[in-house]
Amino acid sequence: MEYLDFELPIKELEEQLTKCQVIGEESEVDVTDTCKKIEKKLINTKKDIYKNLTAWQRVQLSRHPSRPYTFDYIRAICGDTFFELHGDRNVKDDKAMIGGLGKIGDQSYMFIGTQKGYNTKTRQYRNFGMANPEGYRKALRLMKMAEKFDIPVVTFIDTPGAYPGIEAEERGQGEAIARNILEMTRLKVPVIVFIIGEGASGGALGIGVGDKVMMLENTWYSVISPESCSSILWRTWEYKETAAEVLKLTAPDMKKLHLVDDIIKEPLGGAHSDREATFESVTKAIVDSYNELKDLPVLELVDKRMEKYFNMGVYKE
Known part of the structure; x- marks a missing residue:
């Protein structure tokens, strides 16, 4: 360990x-x-x-190499019922973004999430959990498929950000993320979002708009990582701990600012210290959230989702 x-x-x-x-x-x-x-x-x-724990220590826990990733949650929640779907029908299949159909009991769900690797080989294969435009377009394709067949959507976020390479920008990284944010606000099925590790920048927002947005206790959600914030403001990574504090990126901070709906408590020591208990908590949160949302008329569901995001932040007209 x-x-x-x-x-x-x-x-x-x-x-x-x-x-x-x-x-x-x-x-x-x-x-x-x-x-x-x-x-x-x-x-x-x-x-x-x-x-x-300090904010920086929670950031460290969110990146713990033994922490369960998206596939771990899906396999634990769905067992053998999960069927992975591939490709954006345009460029290729992005291995950093996974998705497919699975069941909890008799109810089908469309599961989508960013996936990191477990060792050097798989980290390269998964591009360190950083999705390209085709990953976000694959996610959108699966969401639209779920909408067509009236299947609720569940997303898992664990990414250091969208891939910042030249090729990704050439293929429309910004447009792909923006398109997902727009389409998710008006998706006609329940959307349940979990931050299970790192939730960084637009890479997280590209699959992060939902009726219910929940964070595990030792995760973070922010426009920028503490290291990048430190390097921009102080020209060095030495102030990453200070940056983590002032960014207000922890689950309690996000809940206090009304940017997420709930916090899922982790076992003592983090999600990796008792995986089964963590999987059970997330499964219960999915079922409870769906039961709360399933009977809402479509127009009310979409209106409530949009209203939630309209009310975020402080602004003047």
Whole structure:
């Protein structure tokens, strides 16, 4: 298991506990009391650390290499019922954007999300979760298919941003994202959005407009990453922690600003520390949200979605 820098006290205690248990198994010495004391200290240390996380520490947790990605959620939620669909019917199939049909119980859903890789090879294959224009056009094609057959849409966001390459700009990256934002505001089926890791810039917004937008507890959602913000304002990455604080990018900040609807609590230690519990929480949130939205007339559904976004921010006419 990999540990982040602020998790090192936990690592030390877990190593002590392991050694204590090994001594008990390999010798006749009774170490039960000692192990219990270490376990108690470990639990208290975890609570102290994870209940007082800074914005930058939450950013680090959102990028944890063991954290579940979009495919992990879809497989856990749908099992064998998921059927992946490919291609934008124009350029190619973008591996950073995945989508397809799946079921929860008897209800079908169109699942769409950005996918990162698990190692060097798959990270390159998935382009580090950064979608090209064809990825957003594939997502839109699947959303329109879902609308045609009256199937609710569920999206998972975990991206450092849309791919910023020259080729992507030449193929209309900005237009593709803008088109998705427009079309998602008036989609005639329920749209449920989850930020499961990083939610950066237009790359996130391209599949981020929904009736219900929810963030997992240790995720972030912002127009720019802390590192990029720091490099623009201070010409160095050294102030990334300060940038993370002032950007107000954590789930509690987003909820307070009325930019997301709900926060999904993660197990102590993050989503990767108890994947099954996390998957169960997300599944429940999908079902509850759909049950809340399914009986709304189409016009009311779209009007409420648009009204929600019209009311965001502070402005003067």
